[in-house]
Amino acid sequence: MLEIRNLDVSYGYAKVLHDVSLNIKTGEMVFLIGRNGAGKTTLLKTIIGLLQPQKGSIVYAGKEISNLSPERLYLQGFRYVGQEKKVFGNLTVQENIEIAAFASGEPMDVSLKKITSIYPKIKDFLKTKAGQLSGGQRQILLVGRALVGEPKLLLIDEPTQGLAAIVIEEIIHILDSLKKQVSALIVEQNLSLVKQLSDRIFLLKEGKMVREIISKSEESGIQDLEGYL
Amino acid sequence: MHYTIFYGLTIGAILYFISIGLSLTFGTMRVINFAHTITYTIGVYILITFVIFFKWSFPVGAVLAILAIIPIAYVIERFIIRRLYGDSLDYTFIATFAVALIGVDLIKWIWGPAPYPLSDPIGKYLILFDVSLPIYRVLMVISAILLFILLHLFFKMTIVGKIIIAALDDKDGVRCLGINVDKYFSLVFVMGSALAVLGGIFYAPISSIHPYMGLAILLLCFAVVIVGGMGNLKGTFLSAFALGMLMALTARYWPQGAETMVFIAMAVVLIFRPIDI
Ligand SMILES: Nc1ncnc2c1ncn2[C@@H]1O[C@H](COP(=O)(O)OP(=O)(O)OP(=O)(O)O)[C@@H](O)[C@H]1O
Ligand SMILES: [Mg+2]
Numbered sequence: 001m002l003e004i005r006n007l008d009v010s011y012g013y014a015k016v017l018h019d020v021s022l023n024i025k026t027g028e029m030v031f032l033i034g035r036n037g038a039g040k041t042t043l044l045k046t047i048i049g050l051l052q053p054q055k056g057s058i059v060y061a062g063k064e065i066s067n068l069s070p071e072r073l074y075l076q077g078f079r080y081v082g083q084e085k086k087v088f089g090n091l092t093v094q095e096n097i098e099i100a101a102f103a104s105g106e107p108m109d110v111s112l113k114k115i116t117s118i119y120p121k122i123k124d125f126l127k128t129k130a131g132q133l134s135g136g137q138r139q140i141l142l143v144g145r146a147l148v149g150e151p152k153l154l155l156i157d158e159p160t161q162g163l164a165a166i167v168i169e170e171i172i173h174i175l176d177s178l179k180k181q182v183s184a185l186i187v188e189q190n191l192s193l194v195k196q197l198s199d200r201i202f203l204l205k206e207g208k209m210v211r212e213i214i215s216k217s218e219e220s221g222i223q224d225l226e227g228y229l
Numbered sequence: 230m231h232y233t234i235f236y237g238l239t240i241g242a243i244l245y246f247i248s249i250g251l252s253l254t255f256g257t258m259r260v261i262n263f264a265h266t267i268t269y270t271i272g273v274y275i276l277i278t279f280v281i282f283f284k285w286s287f288p289v290g291a292v293l294a295i296l297a298i299i300p301i302a303y304v305i306e307r308f309i310i311r312r313l314y315g316d317s318l319d320y321t322f323i324a325t326f327a328v329a330l331i332g333v334d335l336i337k338w339i340w341g342p343a344p345y346p347l348s349d350p351i352g353k354y355l356i357l358f359d360v361s362l363p364i365y366r367v368l369m370v371i372s373a374i375l376l377f378i379l380l381h382l383f384f385k386m387t388i389v390g391k392i393i394i395a396a397l398d399d400k401d402g403v404r405c406l407g408i409n410v411d412k413y414f415s416l417v418f419v420m421g422s423a424l425a426v427l428g429g430i431f432y433a434p435i436s437s438i439h440p441y442m443g444l445a446i447l448l449l450c451f452a453v454v455i456v457g458g459m460g461n462l463k464g465t466f467l468s469a470f471a472l473g474m475l476m477a478l479t480a481r482y483w484p485q486g487a488e489t490m491v492f493i494a495m496a497v498v499l500i501f502r503p504i505d506i
Binding site for chain 2: 048050069070071074075079080082086087088089090091095096098099100102103104145149
């Protein structure tokens with residue numbers, strides 16, 4: 001459904017992605033791994049339209065989308081959850097969801113039902129200012145918010161970074177429940193999670209795509225990967 | 230003393246009206262908007278055009294001035310401010326300052342450089358705590374408080390208000406939810422400009438109307454915004470009245486020092502709470 005070909009991306013004169021190619025098929029959960037500074041976040045931001053590529057193409061459902069804005073891509077079903085776990089801190093959890101519901105034209109109770117179905121405990125926080133949530137709760141709110149409307153492709157940047165083990169379990173559970181419902185490209189350094197959930201894995205090294213692992217049954221492949229991280 | 234306090238409230242109200250727009254423009258668009266002086270001044274000149282030249286009533290002139298500023302503010306936002314998104318702050322400052330200077334010349338060209346007098350449109354007094362207060366100024370203070378409540382409700386209760394609060398926090402986050410943030414920023418800008426004109430309309434009869442009237446007051450408003458926290462609406466309200474009061478109290482004992490004190494207060498705040506630009 002998404003096909004990225006020969007992408008070059010720079011910040012000013014500093015080229016960060018070199019000739020990167022990657023594809024995601026409908027319903028797949030694909031992981032992107034790589035060391036700090038490899039360019040993983042840059043790639044996600046380019047897909048969602050926050051950055052413009054200098055070269056290459058991004059084709060979604062047969063159409064070139066590399067020149068589309070994040071606003072337009074949202075309407076096509078793209079959902080981005082950034083690495084900083086930024087919520088709208090001065091608004092309540094409910095209002096955070098309300099904004100997403102407003103944007104997608106979905107009735108608020110439908111949105112709430114979707115989110116409570118992946119994480120029932122959210123009901124206790126609806127009136128809490130999102131800025132007061134813990135890191136794990138923020139992450140869950142962000143993933144939940146991404147399900148509002150008709151998501152087709154989730155782009156999630158390091159969902160478990162900096163979170164406690166129990167919360168990571170919760171997030172694995174949530175991501176697992178989303179498998180097959182939506183396609184996803186997830187950046188993640190936690191290899192046991194990657195192993196558990198991935199359909200395919202791409203490895204990015206110093207801005208270049210070095211390899212793709214076809215199936216997670218390649219146990220030895222995953223072992224190898226640790227060497228790169 | 231009662232009169233001094235009342236005078237402080239009046240200045241606070243004026244500073245509040247003008248500062249809201251500055252604070253919101255900085256908070257949402259990250260632009261230091263010196264052109265704010267010019268929307269404010271042009272608004273006042275439109276007012277006197279109706280009131281002095283056409284001899285229409287003051288309230289009618291006031292409403293027309295506010296309506297007239299809406300398209301002007303929209304054009305400034307759409308063609309100047311919007312191009313400055315993401316630029317460094319000093320650059321936005323220089324570009325909007327240029328707009329302000331062009332505006333001053335435009336005003337001199339249309340209305341001439343000489344000041345215009347405008348008298349208190351109500352002219353009646355209210356006796357309170359043994360002092361007689363001009364009703365006009367009482368109205369001004371009440372309007373500022375009402376405006377604060379209205380804005381509070383707008384940002385708390387309406388989806389448009391909530392989107393703006395969200396964008397103050399994380400513009401890209403809002404964009405990634407499919408919302409065209411620029412449209413809302415335009416609205417914020419126009420709203421801030423209209424409120425500045427409202428402030429100008431209130432202020433005009435008790436000050437003098439000349440092409441540079443906006444520049445002097447804008448510096449004070451920058452102090453209000455810095456002390457109150459950029460993009461912080463409650464902070465802007467409190468800081469406008471606090472600095473207004475400080476000006477009034479200083480003026481009572483040291484008339485020349487009133488404005489200086491405001492900037493000293495600002496410097497003190499900056500020492501204890503540096504702004505991260
Ligand atoms: N705004 C920016 N301006 C200039 N260079 C940047 C910018 N953002 C990132 N970079 C550089 O681009 C390279 C890739 O950064 P990126 O954030 O995409 O890496 P990453 O793989 O997501 O790393 P991490 O695991 O730390 O999140 C890094 O060398 C980084 O220093
Ligand atoms: Mg990253």
